[in-house]
Amino acid sequence: MNIAIIPARGGSKRIPHKNIKLMGGVPVIAHAIKIALESELFSQIYVSTDSEEIANIAKDYGALVPQLREANLSDDYATTISVISDSVSKLDSELADLENICCIYPVTPLLKPVRIVEAYEILMSRDVDYVFSVKSHESSLLRSFRLDSSNQPVMISSSDEFTRSQDLQNLYQDAGQFYWGTKTAWKSLRPIFSGKSSVIVLDKWEAIDVDTLDDWNIVEGLLSFRSK
Numbered sequence: 001m002n003i004a005i006i007p008a009r010g011g012s013k014r015i016p017h018k019n020i021k022l023m024g025g026v027p028v029i030a031h032a033i034k035i036a037l038e039s040e041l042f043s044q045i046y047v048s049t050d051s052e053e054i055a056n057i058a059k060d061y062g063a064l065v066p067q068l069r070e071a072n073l074s075d076d077y078a079t080t081i082s083v084i085s086d087s088v089s090k091l092d093s094e095l096a097d098l099e100n101i102c103c104i105y106p107v108t109p110l111l112k113p114v115r116i117v118e119a120y121e122i123l124m125s126r127d128v129d130y131v132f133s134v135k136s137h138e139s140s141l142l143r144s145f146r147l148d149s150s151n152q153p154v155m156i157s158s159s160d161e162f163t164r165s166q167d168l169q170n171l172y173q174d175a176g177q178f179y180w181g182t183k184t185a186w187k188s189l190r191p192i193f194s195g196k197s198s199v200i201v202l203d204k205w206e207a208i209d210v211d212t213l214d215d216w217n218i219v220e221g222l223l224s225f226r227s228k
Contacts, residue, residue: 001097002120007047009069039114055068080103081186105176130181130198133199134200
């Protein structure tokens with residue numbers, strides 16, 4: 001059995017009520033639930049939250065919320081692994097044939113269901129604990145520099161200062177969308193970034209970090225463009 005768990009706590013400082021703020025006319029978490037449903041991979045979709053309001057909205061769109069999350073797993077220091085591990089441990093006794101769990105973040109309206117399917121196929125075909133999505137940096141960070149105390153630029157990698165950009169190694173970052181993992185990996189709190197993980201690489205506009213209202217407006221515009 002495969003399940004999806006969407007971690008969506010109530011507190012959000014940069015964008016108030018971020019996880020249920022309307023995007024495209026519906027609470028943004030509804031997009032995550034819809035994407036999970038459209039992948040057709042999950043027996044159940046759960047939402048882990050400390051908020052009654054989020055729980056009620058999640059239920060309206062087809063997710064299950066067995067109980068509210070404890071306070072110690074709902075502050076700014078709670079990690080994704082600890083939250084999902086806690087949920088998996090509680091659900092494991094109820095779901096005897098539980099095998100794989102996909103953590104899907106609530107603000108991922110650009111995520112395509114096919115990407116969840118592609119990542120699952122990798123999880124099933126390789127000896128890995130996790131599979132997640134990544135995106136490449138538009139320009140190589142090997143050309144990055146810091147500013148010293150005199151405001152002068154100092155190359156991070158001086159050996160690459162004169163290397164042609166096309167010859168620099170591609171660098172990637174976590175797309176912040178989803179993490180497929182085995183039950184054992186989640187319950188054991190195994191690290192996601194390790195030699196036992198694999199990735200799928202997204203196209204440029206498939207993932208945008210939503211930290212500000214400007215980010216939010218950009219994503220909403222892309223979502224609207226897609227629907228036309």
